[in-house]
Amino acid sequence: MVLSALVNKPNRILEKQKFIQASKKPLHYRMPRSGLYLSVYYSAFTVGCVGIVYSCYNLIRGKSATE
Structure with missing residues (x-):
């Protein structure tokens, strides 16, 4: 039987x-x-948290006028 190994x-x-x-x-x-x-x-979990904090920092900081 095929399923005998599982059953x-x-x-x-x-x-x-x-x-x-x-x-x-x-x-x-x-x-x-x-x-x-x-x-x-x-x-x-650590990589995800660091990525979220880094992204929030970039959003808060925004772009400068020279870029």
Whole structure:
């Protein structure tokens, strides 16, 4: 059957639950690769905020008469 690889998967919920509950790390760092995901999110958030502040600064400053 074509879909058997998707349908007949072992249930790993209890293993994951024990792994997460046994960890002493903060909740947002408990899963694998969460540090990578958070660093990408923080980077994108920082770039977005800096872009907004830079654009607002340019709008407030306006163009000079010589340009």
